[in-house]
Amino acid sequence: MKSSCLMNRLVLFISAFVVLCNGTPVCRGVLDPYPNKPKLTFRDDGTFKITLLSDLHFGENPWDDWGPEQDANSTKLMRTVLPDENPDFAVINGDLITGENTFRGNSTSLIDEIVGPLNELKITFASSHGNHDNQVNITHLEEILREQAVAPLSYTRTAPPGVGGEHGPGNYWVPVKSPLCVRSPQGQDHAKDLPGGVDQNGDAIPDWVDESVAKWIKIETQRMNAAWGPSEKRGALAFVHIPPHVVQDLRGGLDSAKEPGLNADELGAGSSQASGSDSVFGNDQPFWDALTENVPNLHAVFSGHDHGNEWCSRDNSKDVIFCFSKHTGYGGYDHGWGHGVRNIVFSSPSPTTAPETWIRMEAGDVHARITLDENYGR
Ligand SMILES: *[C@@H]1O[C@H](CO)[C@@H](O)[C@H](O)[C@H]1NC(C)=O
Ligand SMILES: *[C@@H]1O[C@H](CO)[C@@H](O)[C@H](O)[C@H]1NC(C)=O
Ligand SMILES: *[C@@H]1O[C@H](CO)[C@@H](O)[C@H](O)[C@H]1NC(C)=O
Numbered sequence: 001m002k003s004s005c006l007m008n009r010l011v012l013f014i015s016a017f018v019v020l021c022n023g024t025p026v027c028r029g030v031l032d033p034y035p036n037k038p039k040l041t042f043r044d045d046g047t048f049k050i051t052l053l054s055d056l057h058f059g060e061n062p063w064d065d066w067g068p069e070q071d072a073n074s075t076k077l078m079r080t081v082l083p084d085e086n087p088d089f090a091v092i093n094g095d096l097i098t099g100e101n102t103f104r105g106n107s108t109s110l111i112d113e114i115v116g117p118l119n120e121l122k123i124t125f126a127s128s129h130g131n132h133d134n135q136v137n138i139t140h141l142e143e144i145l146r147e148q149a150v151a152p153l154s155y156t157r158t159a160p161p162g163v164g165g166e167h168g169p170g171n172y173w174v175p176v177k178s179p180l181c182v183r184s185p186q187g188q189d190h191a192k193d194l195p196g197g198v199d200q201n202g203d204a205i206p207d208w209v210d211e212s213v214a215k216w217i218k219i220e221t222q223r224m225n226a227a228w229g230p231s232e233k234r235g236a237l238a239f240v241h242i243p244p245h246v247v248q249d250l251r252g253g254l255d256s257a258k259e260p261g262l263n264a265d266e267l268g269a270g271s272s273q274a275s276g277s278d279s280v281f282g283n284d285q286p287f288w289d290a291l292t293e294n295v296p297n298l299h300a301v302f303s304g305h306d307h308g309n310e311w312c313s314r315d316n317s318k319d320v321i322f323c324f325s326k327h328t329g330y331g332g333y334d335h336g337w338g339h340g341v342r343n344i345v346f347s348s349p350s351p352t353t354a355p356e357t358w359i360r361m362e363a364g365d366v367h368a369r370i371t372l373d374e375n376y377g378r
Pocket of ligand 1: 066067069070073330
C-alpha cells in the first residue's frame with residue numbers, strides 16, 4: 001500500500017560512482033576499490049550499458065500465496081529482461097525487500113533469491129538501499145553483507161564508519177574504464193545509500209542522505225583527482241533510492257511532450273527526501289550541494305521510491321538532470337503501471353558524451369527514450 005510506503009522514509013544514498021576512464025597507467029592500481037573483481041570497462045565499440053532495476057520489494061506476506069507469487073514473477077522478469085538487454089552493469093536502486101513482512105531469522109535469505117538471476121547470468125551489479133530495507137527485522141548493512149557473501153559479481157560497498165549516519169552505510173563509487181586506458185579517468189557513477197525506514201525498535205529513521213555524506217563526496221572526489229587528474233576528465237551517474245527534495249518542485253513544471261514517461265505519482269509527504277513529518281525541508285541540501293558541485297559531468301541522478309513515475313527533468317538551480325527509475329518488482333504499491341527497467345547507454349567513453357536512456361517493459365516494448373544532454377529539460 002502506498003500509505004505504508006510513505007510512512008517509513010528511508011534515506012538511501014545509493015551513491016555508486018561509476019568512473020569512466022581512458023588511461024591505463026593512471027587509472028590502474030592507484031585507486032582501485034575492487035582489486036579482486038573484474039575491471040569494468042567500456043566495450044571495444046566504445047559503448048557501456050547499464051540496466052537499472054528498482055523497488056523489487058521481495059518478501060511481502062510470506063504467509064499468503066500472493067507474496068511468494070509476486071517474488072516468482074519478479075524473478076521471472078529478471079530472467080526475461082536481463083538476458084535480452086545484456087547490460088554491462090546493473091544497478092538495483094533500493095527497496096530490494098519489504099522488510100516489514102520479514103522474520104528476524106531468515107530475512108536476508110531473500111537477497112539470495114534476488115541475486116540469483118544476476119549470478120546465473122554473470123552480470124556485474126551494485127545496489128542502493130531504501131526505506132523498506134531498514135525495518136524491525138532487516139537493515140541495510142545486513143542486506144549488503146549478505147549480498148557480498150552470496151553474489152561474487154556484486155560491487156556494493158560501504159563507506160568508512162560514520163559516513164551515511166547509523167542507518168545508511170551503503171555509500172560508494174564504482175569505476176568504469178575505457179577499453180584503451182590511455183590517459184586519465186573519464187567517468188564516474190555514484191550510488192548512495194539513504195536511510196529511512198525504521199530501526200529495530202520500530203523508531204523512524206531519517207529519510208534524507210546524511211550530512212556526513214557531503215563531506216565524504218568531497219574527500220572521495222579529491223582522492224580521485226589526486227590519482228587520476230582533474231574531475232572534468234570523468235563523467236558520472238548517481239543513484240539514490242529516495243529522490244532529493246528538489247524533485248518536489250520539478251513535477252509542477254513538467255512538459256509531457258518533452259519530458260516523457262509515466263507521471264502518475266503525486267509527490268506529497270514522504271515522496272522525496274526530507275518531506276516527511278519527522279524532517280525539515282533542506283535536510284538533504286548538504287548532500288545535494290556536495291554531489292552537484294563536486295562531481296562534474298554528472299549526466300543524471302536516478303531514484304526509485306515513487307513507483308508511478310518514470311520522468312526525467314532538470315533541476316535548474318544545480319543544472320543537473322534527475323530521473324525516476326522504473327518500478328521493476330511485482331511487490332510494492334502499484335496501480336496498473338506495469339513492470340520494467342530503465343536502460344542507460346553510453347555511446348562513447350568521452351566524459352562529456354551524454355548517455356541515452358529509456359524504459360523497457362517486461363514484454364519488450366520500450367518508451368520515453370531521451371538523451372541526457374545539455375538541451376534536455378530546458
Ligand atoms: C504474476 O504474473 C502474472 C502474469 O504473468 C499475473 O497474472 C499475476 O497476477 C501475477 N501475480 C502477482 C501476485 O502479482
Ligand atoms: C520479526 O521477526 C520476529 C521473529 O521471527 C517475528 O515474531 C516478528 O513478527 C517479525 N516482524 C516484526 C515486524 O517484528
Ligand atoms: C522465513 O521463516 C518464516 C517462518 O518462520 C516462513 O514463513 C518464511 O517463508 C521464511 N522466509 C524465507 C524467505 O525463507
